[in-house]
Amino acid sequence: MKPVPFTYVRAESVEHAVETMRAHGGEAKLLAGGQSLVPALNMRLARPTMLVDLNRVPGLDRIDEKNGDIRIGALVRQSTAERTRLVRERCPLLAESLPLVGHFVTRNRGTIGGSIAHADAAAELPLALVALGGSVITTLRTISAAEFFVGHFTTVLAEDELVVATAWPRTYPGEGSAIVEFAPRHGDFALASSACVLRVEDGAVAEARLAVGSVGERPELVDAEPLLGSTLDDDRVRSVGASAAAAVDPPPNLHGSPAYRRALLGTLVERAVGTAWARATGKSV
Amino acid sequence: MRTSSCGNASVSLISPRDSGGSFGIKSAVYAYVVLIGLAARRFGVPVRxxxxxxxxxxxxxxSTARVTELEAGFDSDGKLIALRYDAIEDVGAYVRAPEPATLYRMHGSLAGAYDVPNVAARNRVVLTNRCPTGLNRGFGGPQVYFALERTMAIAAKRLDLDPAEVARRNLIGRDAFPYRTASGGLYDSGDYGACLERALEVARYEERRDEQAAARAAGRLVGIGIACVVEPSISNMGYITLAQTAAERAQTLPKSGNAEGATVVVNPLGGVTVRISTTPQGQGHKTVAAQVVADTLGLEPADIDVVSELDTATDAWTVASGNYSSRFSGVGAGAVLRAAEKVARKLEALAAAQLGCEPHEVELRDAKAWHAAEAVSVRRLAGIAHWHPDALPDGVEPGLHETAYYAAPNLAPPDEDDRVVSSAAHGFLVDVAVVEVERTTGAVQVRDYVSVHDAGRLLNPLIAEGQVRGGFAHGVGxxxxxxxxxxxxxxxxTGTFMDYLCPTAxxxxxxRMEHLETQSPFTALGAKGLGEGTTMSAPVxxxxxxxxxxxxxxxxxxxxxxxxxxxxx
Structure with missing residues (x-):
């Protein structure tokens, strides 16, 4: 619980933050809500020589709708997003994900951009962003979620590149989504998780996106093709769950063996798909 | 072993009023305690x-990890007639006092709530490279009851009897108290059968069994578990010496009992202060001490100031003082009562001289001492004791400052056959748990949990409820x-609370809990400890x-x- 000594810089602007990062070539870390970084510092799992505090940077705390996306500034607190009507109405998958992130006190500090940039393989927001096909807007470019996450705690961000906002595709009538996870206690990192977005037309699945989390190096889309073109029944849902489970190779974990986590994932995929279907159609599987 | 050259009088303990959580962690002398003392002497500065x-x-x-092999012998009527324990206890890297006491805290209660004439126990300690062990709420109880009550449940299956029926046939009868156990324990009081029947009633046991059968038929995994637990409190300091042989014990000062001291002081204005040495960390000792003194002196609890800082150089304490083995309501409150009674007797003597009656004719109530319709205030009596020794009756000393000690009776050292009364008071509880297991995830959902508890007289029902709920949370953990x-x-x-998982709210x-009250004849107020029962019962x-x-x-x-x-x- 004693961090390695570091220098602290309060960034005045995005440009200032980027310059400072550039000047320290990989030795600096950005501090947003600090809910993952500060424990990592205290446990000496992270040993940056400099912290660049983003919390006073203006202009990163807006939520608005643009071109069919809900665009959320990087510094928007998770609890703020959770309470925002636009998020609840236009992006129900994000709204459902947020209460699963840590605890309400950590969400009062934790930011949406911070959770995405931190890229914990078991985190809910990266999983939801991948499932929705959203994107990450940085100081240099816009990156699709599927390309953004490389591995556990690893993204394609350059050393002097800053996440400015994330873009979450809005929902349309006929869509249903769900995120489910299994953790030993509420607020713990999930042992397995899954998120699903379905668009239903004339009683059949017209579009399907299915992602799994916690069981590999990053949240990943899995094959949702078998869901397309029909109504969903138990067998179909079960077989999608089984193929998703067969496709992953979760590492052993303090709270569950690979076999357990694989089986758990199959169950969670079934639940995510089944719930998304029910929400899209008002009918259970 | 000589570690520091200082006179015995220069070693004392000062414990602050608010020292925070414990649950047993403070009941050991850690290496750092000695090291900070040495460092302070070496450098001549305070060390933290x-x-x-x-x-x-x-x-x-x-807490210790234990592997227990337990053999149980039943007769054809399902009567338990013999138990044989073989326990291997992992105490971690080294045996640190008071270990291996986890093995012996329950020594007198190895047969739990059952009337068993034959009990054998073999205890072995292993050293590993794990964290050294010590006290943890329930201290030894969860380990014993996991073995014993699992055995009773398995036996019920093999005997083709309902577990409740097996318990019913084996519980110690209400007329058997005080009951001497095969391993030397002396159970003070109880009505175990009534407690069991009430727990089954509150849990709607028969209905639950029917619901379980229906759920099973529908493919659901529903289970019902019972635990009958005797909750010992007020540990006999002597039981720790069971780790020695009888011959070794004979070489040293015998150890027994569990004594506590308290002081009640009345200032010249009639203000009352109590000093306790039970080092509470949130268990409500101050609240209860104020109640006891107020009741004894005819005052209101709000009028009593309770001081819980401890300084061993000046306060009334013994080596047994402190906060463990749920000892406050038995001996802590007992010492407070005895000290308050001394003050009451003195107030009565002073009042009798003022009111022209005999001390035993004086009644203390409403902050006054009464004889029939005449009264003199406690404040005035305190003034006399302080300001006016000339008015004191013969044989009454000036001042109002009384210290008393209380030790629970019947706590002798272990005998030559390793039998010991390991605790003074014994509460009892019957728990009924209903769970459902989710097949796909393995998650255990506790659908209903009932604990019917008998801890003798409840000195403060709200605190009692808090203790039972807190003990339950530990048991669930x-x-x-x-x-x-x-x-x-x-x-x-598991070096963080993200890996070492404690249950959150x-x-x-x-x-769901209820209390029965069978008073203890062995404690001053009839109360028994109650902070650890559900920690012992909930796991099993x-x-x-x-x-x-x-x-x-x-x-x-x-x-x-x-x-x-x-x-x-």
Missing amino acids: WTEDRLEHLAASSA AALFERIVYDEDGNLL ADVPSL AIANAVADALGVDALELPLTPARVWELLA
Whole structure:
């Protein structure tokens, strides 16, 4: 619980933050809500020589709708997003994900951009962003979620590149989504998780996106093709769950063996798909 | 062993009023306690020890891990006639006092709530490279009852009897108290049968069994578990010496009992202060001490100031003082009562001289001393004791400052055959747990949990309820969550509260509780300890329910989803 000594810089602007990062070539870390970084510092799992505090940077705390996306500034607190009507109405998958992130006190500090940039393989927001096909807007470019996450705690961000906002595709009538996870206690990192977005037309699945989390190096889309073109029944849902489970190779974990986590994932995929279907159609599987 | 050259009088303990949580962690002399003393002497400055979470989880103290082989012999009527324990206790890296006491705290209660004439126990201690062990709420109880009550549940299956019926046939009868156990315990009082029947009633046991049959028919995994637990309190200091042979014990000063001191002071204005030496960490000792003194002196609890700082150089204490083995309501409050009674007797003597009657004719109530319709205020009596010694009756000393000690009776040292009255008071509780196991995830949901508890006279019902709920949370932790894990190379993997899982408020199932009151004849107020019962009962009650749901015998705690899922596979 004693961090390695570091220098602290309060960034005045995005440009200032980027310059400072550039000047320290990989030795600096950005501090947003600090809910993952500060424990990592205290446990000496992270040993940056400099912290660049983003919390006073203006202009990163807006939520608005643009071109069919809900665009959320990087510094928007998770609890703020959770309470925002636009998020609840236009992006129900994000709204459902947020209460699963840590605890309400950590969400009062934790930011949406911070959770995405931190890229914990078991985190809910990266999983939801991948499932929705959203994107990450940085100081240099816009990156699709599927390309953004490389591995556990690893993204394609350059050393002097800053996440400015994330873009979450809005929902349309006929869509249903769900995120489910299994953790030993509420607020713990999930042992397995899954998120699903379905668009239903004339009683059949017209579009399907299915992602799994916690069981590999990053949240990943899995094959949702078998869901397309029909109504969903138990067998179909079960077989999608089984193929998703067969496709992953979760590492052993303090709270569950690979076999357990694989089986758990199959169950969670079934639940995510089944719930998304029910929400899209008002009918259970 | 000589570690520091200082006179015995220069070693004392000062414990602050608010010292925070404990649950047993403070009941050991840690290496750092000695080291900070040495460092302070070496450098001539005050020295403070700061320990972070990782250091604490890695190397302070943990509960013991125990493997118990328990053989139980029943006659054809389902009557338990013999128990044979063979326990192997992992005490970690070295045996640190008071270990291996985890093995002996329950020595007098090895047969739990059952009338068993024959009990044998073999205890072995192993040293490993794990964190050294020590006291943890329930101290030894969860380990004994996991073995005993699992055995009773398995026996019920083999005897083809309902577990409640097996308990019913074996509980110690209400007329048998005080009851001498085969291992030397002396149970003070109880009505175990009534407690069992009430628990079954509150839990709607028969209905639950019907619901279980219906759920099973529908493919659901529902189980019901019972635990009958005798909750010892007020440990006999002598039981720790059971780790020695009888011959070794004969060489040293015998140890017994569990004594406590308290002081009640009345100032010249009639203000009353109580000093206690039980070092509370949130258990409400001050509240109860004020109640006891107020009741004894005819005052209101709000009028009593209670001081819980302890300075061993000046306060009334013994080596047994402190906060452990749920001893406050038995001996802590007992010492307070005795000190208050001394003050009351003196006030009565002073009042009798003022009112022209005999001391025994004086009644203390409403902050006055009464004889018939005449009264003199406690404030005036205090003024006399302080300001006006000339008015004191013969043989009455000036001042109003009384210290008393109280020790529970009947706590002798171990005998030559290793029998010991390991505790002074024995509460009783029957828990009924109803669980459902989710087949796909292995998650255990506690659907209902009932605990009917008898801890003698409840000195403060609200505090009693808090203690039972808190003990239950610890029991749930042991049942479902808490586990210290090392990797193959001996690295600790559970060095944070994200890895070492304690139940949070959201993870503790709701608990329905009731209390019966069978007073203890062995404590001053008839009260028994009650802070540890549900810590002892909940792990095995939940385990019995899970075993019943899964139809398996072999279980290991905690019953994490992954473990339960593997039992289902």
